[in-house]
Amino acid sequence: MASQSKAGLFDLRLIIALLFGVYGVVLTVTGFAFTTAEEIQKAAGININLWAGLGMLVTSAIFVVWARARPVVVPSEFADDADGVGEPGH
């Protein structure tokens, strides 16, 4: 029965934000300071470390905002019964 389980174990969105946050910082710094002209040349003239890093920071921020705006509601037994979803035959 669904009502006995602990819903919303932890917020996955924050884990995704954490991963892209770390990746974003590392790549942005690498792109700014440690990517050689030769490497940029290799990637068709794009400083991909920098741009992907910035993109990941934005992604990370979006997930944080989403998680903040719509936090996981841990349903009580009561709430679970109230929505009475998909439990035919009970």
Add this chain to the structure above:
Amino acid sequence: MIELAKSEPLLNASWLDYTLLGVYFALVLGIGFMARRSVSSSLDFLLSGRSLPAWVTGLAFISANLGALELLGMTANGAQHGIPTVHYYWIGAIPAMVFLGLVMMPFYYGSKVRSVPEFLRRRFGPGAHLVNALSFAVAQVLIAGVNLFALALIMNALLGWSIPLSIVIAAVVVLTYTTLGGLSAAIYNEVLQFFVIVAALLPLTIIGLTKVGGWQGLVDKITASPGGAEQLSAWPATSLTGIGDATLSVLGLVFGLGFVLSFGYWTTNFAEVQRAMSAKSMSAAKRTPIIGAYPKVLIPAVIIIPGMIAAVAVPEIAALKQGAGAEGVEYNDSILYLMRDLLPNGFLGVALAGLLASFMAGVAANVSSFNTVFTYDLWQSYVRKDRPDEYYLRVGRLATVGGMVVAIFTALIASDYGNIMDYIQTLFSFFNAPLFATFILAMFWKRMTPAAGWIGLVAGTAAAITVDRLAAGGVLELTGQGPAFIGAGAAFVVDILVSVVVSLVTKPKPEKELVGLVYSLTPKEDRAHSVTGEDAGWYRSPAVLGGGVLVLTVALSMLFI
């Protein structure tokens, strides 16, 4: 697959790349540890306690399928055949995913079964159940082995890690998080993997396109290359199907790939359906495959296009396409060469994490569906009934370990018998087409009898194997995907015919035992989903979402007609 590189590794990974890879591994294991706290029953462990939101299960639904074979195989098809490869996504997945959500999910989720085989047990009793549970369990372990082996080959070629070491490292990581956190950990990781894979592939595609001079540059170069302009339009895809006549090729695609093969795979493969069964409500379960369909429509852009780019920009693959490939160079390696040629240290680490993520997603999906079928459908049904739930939670954990150990051995054996593993894959695909036929009859024809359940399955599978053997023996002259299409079609038709005939001469189950399992005997309100609370809003309606993705698919198909 890539040649066992005894020579130099393909990539020059630095400490920075390894650090980024390490961060990813740490997070993957962390999810396993965190998910463990929520596991207090076998249902929590094997079915996530039916508690997950639709966007999570929806992304896991396609991520579970986005494994090594998909990623390498579809970039390879992109390199070799070009745009027609989109059929594997648009015809070969989307309609079936929408059908699963709208038509079949009410019975899967509404009947509260815990697995696809369990539906067969409730509907038909032990015969069909045992056939399906056993074949599925064996197939998943073997395919997990194939996935592990593919992963090890890549690690060996890219980074120079030894094959047995790569197999064991990957197996231990997947085993750790699936044993600790069960399906929740597997699904949460699949969602994380989805984003990492996209984060790796999207920039790779952009750099690649820039390199070849944008979309127009790619078009010009493909037109000038072997295969020519035909590789830029989706139809009639004669090189893909191996059917020379354009009309027959289109028919083969629509009925063979689009109907029998893809409906068989997406609607009855428990490794997929399990993701939807773990959703927290009927509405979320219906939306799971449909939400998954949206990224599935778009993902060819970052899988097929890199393959096409590799075919014109990577010297080794371009030479292969000219028919002058060097020893050991294969289309399957397209994306690996592209990574080597384009990515600087740093982003290379992200791309490596994406590749590994994709491979581990496949293995985890195999293992986490295997342990559920083993625990509920084999052990609890036939070996030890009526034990307390903690007992089955323990069995579930042990089955995870056992399945993985067998998979490691399969992987080690596969390194000696690559072709045999291909054959096993084909063999188990034979179970899917008849299974779909049986499910359609089972859900919509209350007269279908228990005997027809298992006899139909066996006859259908036998028909598919017969066609395959006839084609292999040269009796039937078919090439390319031809034998698979015809075989699946034969399996479907034979299963339906045999099931109908057997049903007419045997005794059906009493109608009251079929409530919730058969369309005509299930009250409409039991099939409906709630439209309040978190299921409210027109944009959460499964029918609206399903219609939307079909329209999007048709629109995109128009672009490449």
